[in-house]
Amino acid sequence: MVYSVMIYDALIAPFTEFEFMRRALAAVVALALGGAPIGVFLMLRRMSLVGDAMAHAILPGAAIGFLLSGLNLFAMTTGGLIAGFTVAILAGVVARTTELKEDASLATFYLASLALGVTIVSIKGTNIDLLHVLFGNILAMDDQTLLVITFNATITLIVLAVIYRPLVIESVDPVFLRTVSRAGAPAHLAFLALVVINLVNGFQALGTLLAVGLMILPAGIARFWSRDITGMICIAVISAIVSGYAGLVLSFQTKVPSGPAIILVAALLYVGSVLFGSVSGLFRQMFPGRHLEA
Amino acid sequence: MRRFQLWLIFLLLVTSAAPARAQDRLNVVASFSILGDFVRNVGGERVSVTTLVGPDGDVHVYTPAPADAKKIADAKLVVINGLGLEGWLPRLVQSSGGKATMVTASQGITPLKIGSDADPHAWQSVANARIYVADIRDALVAADPAGAEAYRANAERYLAKLDALDREVREAVAQIPQARRKVISTHDAFGYFASAYGIEFIAPQGVSTESEVSARDIARIITEVRAAKIPAVFLENISDDRLMRRISTETGARVGGTLFSDSLTGEKGDAPTYIDMVRHNIKALTSALTN
Numbered sequence: 001m002v003y004s005v006m007i008y009d010a011l012i013a014p015f016t017e018f019e020f021m022r023r024a025l026a027a028v029v030a031l032a033l034g035g036a037p038i039g040v041f042l043m044l045r046r047m048s049l050v051g052d053a054m055a056h057a058i059l060p061g062a063a064i065g066f067l068l069s070g071l072n073l074f075a076m077t078t079g080g081l082i083a084g085f086t087v088a089i090l091a092g093v094v095a096r097t098t099e100l101k102e103d104a105s106l107a108t109f110y111l112a113s114l115a116l117g118v119t120i121v122s123i124k125g126t127n128i129d130l131l132h133v134l135f136g137n138i139l140a141m142d143d144q145t146l147l148v149i150t151f152n153a154t155i156t157l158i159v160l161a162v163i164y165r166p167l168v169i170e171s172v173d174p175v176f177l178r179t180v181s182r183a184g185a186p187a188h189l190a191f192l193a194l195v196v197i198n199l200v201n202g203f204q205a206l207g208t209l210l211a212v213g214l215m216i217l218p219a220g221i222a223r224f225w226s227r228d229i230t231g232m233i234c235i236a237v238i239s240a241i242v243s244g245y246a247g248l249v250l251s252f253q254t255k256v257p258s259g260p261a262i263i264l265v266a267a268l269l270y271v272g273s274v275l276f277g278s279v280s281g282l283f284r285q286m287f288p289g290r291h292l293e294a
Numbered sequence: 295m296r297r298f299q300l301w302l303i304f305l306l307l308v309t310s311a312a313p314a315r316a317q318d319r320l321n322v323v324a325s326f327s328i329l330g331d332f333v334r335n336v337g338g339e340r341v342s343v344t345t346l347v348g349p350d351g352d353v354h355v356y357t358p359a360p361a362d363a364k365k366i367a368d369a370k371l372v373v374i375n376g377l378g379l380e381g382w383l384p385r386l387v388q389s390s391g392g393k394a395t396m397v398t399a400s401q402g403i404t405p406l407k408i409g410s411d412a413d414p415h416a417w418q419s420v421a422n423a424r425i426y427v428a429d430i431r432d433a434l435v436a437a438d439p440a441g442a443e444a445y446r447a448n449a450e451r452y453l454a455k456l457d458a459l460d461r462e463v464r465e466a467v468a469q470i471p472q473a474r475r476k477v478i479s480t481h482d483a484f485g486y487f488a489s490a491y492g493i494e495f496i497a498p499q500g501v502s503t504e505s506e507v508s509a510r511d512i513a514r515i516i517t518e519v520r521a522a523k524i525p526a527v528f529l530e531n532i533s534d535d536r537l538m539r540r541i542s543t544e545t546g547a548r549v550g551g552t553l554f555s556d557s558l559t560g561e562k563g564d565a566p567t568y569i570d571m572v573r574h575n576i577k578a579l580t581s582a583l584t585n
Contacts, residue, residue: 018512020509020513137536140536252509255508
C-alpha cells in the first residue's frame with residue numbers, strides 16, 4: 001500500500017495536481033506523434049543533422065517578421081517558416097539537379113541564411129536575441145500553442161500517409177523508384193516541407209533542444225529494435241512519448257530543466273538500445289547464438 | 295597563420311591611426327541604458343554619451359559588435375555597473391585598444407547575494423542610484439576637471455530629484471496593505487527593490503535570463519502562490535511572458551502589467567528615463583496590489 005502511494009505521488013500526482021504538467025504532457029505526445037516518424041525518415045536519408053541547421057536557417061525570416069511588426073510571435077514564426085521552406089526547398093532542388101549532395105547544399109544555404117539573418121538583425125541595431133524570444137518552453141503551453149502543435153501533428157500524419165510509399169521506396173532504393181515513378185521529387189519536397197513545419201513550430205513551442213531532440217533521438221533508438229520502417233516508426237513514437245513523460249517527471253522531482261531532462265532520458269534509452277538492441281546491438285553482436293537459442 | 299598575423303597587425307595599425315574625434319565634448323560610453331541615463335543627467339551638455347546595450351536590450355546575454363569596440367576606443371570614460379553584470383565587457387575594452395578609464399558605478403554599494411554571487415541589479419533601489427550618480431560625478435570630475443563646477447551642480451539637482459523619487463516610492467508602498475506586499479516576477483531582478491521597500495518578489499527563473507526553469511520550480515511557485523494568496527504576477531520587458539500567463543491562469547493571480555528591470559524603453563515607451571522607469575514600476579505595483 002505504502003509503495004503504491006509513493007508511486008502514485010511520484011508518477012501521477014504531478015499531472016493531476018498541476019495543469020501545466022498536463023499541458024506539457026499533451027504537447028510532448030503531439031510532438032512525438034508528428035516528429036518521431038519524420039525523424040525516422042531523416043535518419044534513413046542521412047539527414048539527421050538537418051534539424052540543427054534549420055534552427056539557424058529560420059533566423060532571417062524571424063528577423064524580417066520582427067522588423068515588420070516588432071516582437072510579434074505570429075509574424076516571427078511565419079517569417080521563420082518561410083525562411084525555413086526556402087532554404088529546405090532550394091537545398092532540395094540543388095541536390096536533385098546537380099552533383100552536390102543534400103547535406104552539403106543544405107549546409108551552404110543555411111549558413112548563407114544565418115549570415116543574412118544576423119545582418120538584418122544588426123541593421124535594426126537591436127541586440128535582442130530574436131531566437132531566444134522565438135524559442136518557447138514546454139512548461140508554458142497556452143491554448144494557442146497547444147492547438148498549433150496538435151494541428152501540425154495531424155497534418156504531418158496525413159501528409160506522411162499520402163507520400164508514404166514513394167518516400168519509403170526512395171529512402172531504400174532511389175534508383176529503383178526513379179525507374180518506376182516520378183513521385184520521388186515531389187514526395188521529397190513535401191517531406192522537406194513537413195520537416196520545416198515540425199521544426200519551426202517545435203522551436204516556437206518547445207525550444208530548439210526539444211524540437212530537434214524528440215525528432216532524432218527516438219529514430220536512433222528505433223534503429224536498434226526493428227528492421228522494417230513501420231516497426232521503426234512505431235518504436236520511435238513510443239520511445240518519444242516515454243522519454244517525454246519520464247523527462248517531465250524527472251524535471252518535476254529534481255531540479256533539471258524540462259527540455260534537457262526529456263532529451264537526457266531519450267539519450268539513456270539510446271545508450272541502452274546501442275548496448276542491448278535486438279538489431280545490431282553490441283551485446284547481440286557479441287553473443288549472437290545465445291539469443292537465437294532462447 | 296602568418297597571413298592571419300599580418301592581418302592582425304594591419305587591423306591594429308588602422309584602429310590606432312584612426313583620427314580621434316573632435317574633443318569638444320567628453321566621450322563617455324555606458325554599458326547599458328540606465329547607466330547612460332545617469333551619465334546624461336550628470337554630464338549634461340559637456341559629455342556625449344553612447345550606450346552599448348540600448349533600450350529594450352538584454353544586458354545579460356549581449357554579444358558585442360565591432361562598432362562597440364570602436365565606441366570604446368573613442369571614449370575617455372567607460373561606465374559599467376560591475377557586480378558581474380557585464381561579463382563580456384572587460385575583454386571588449388582590452389581588445390578595443392583604447393585608453394578609456396573604466397568606472398564601476400556600483401562602487402560603494404553593499405551587494406546583496408544570490409547564492410554565492412553578487413546580485414547585479416543594484417540600481418533598482420533609489421538609494422543605490424544615488425551612489426551610482428555620486429560615483430559617476432566623481433569620475434567625470436576626475437576626467438574633465440574644467441567642468442567640475444557643472445558636474446557638481448548637475449549631480450546636486452539630479453540627486454534632489456532622486457530623493458523626491460525615493461520618498462514617492464515609500465509613500466506608494468505604504469498604501470499597500472502589509473499582507474498584500476508580494477508579487478511574482480519573471481527573473482530575480484528586484485532583490486534590491488525588495489529589501490529597500492519591503493515588497494517580496496518571487497521569481498521562477500534564477501538571477502540571469504540565461505538559465506532554464508524546471509517543472510519543479512514552476513510547481514513550487516504555483517503552490518506558493520495558492521498558499522500565500524499572492525495577488526499578482528508581473529511580466530518583464532524582455533523575457534518570454536507565456537510562462538507568467540500560465541502561472542497566472544493556474545493560480546488565479548492577476549497579471550499585473552510590465553515591470554522594467556534591466557533596460558529603459560525607447561523615447562516613446564513607458565520608461566525612457568530612470569525616474570520614469572521607477573515611477574512606472576511603482577504605479578504598476580500599487581494598482582495591482584491595492585484593491
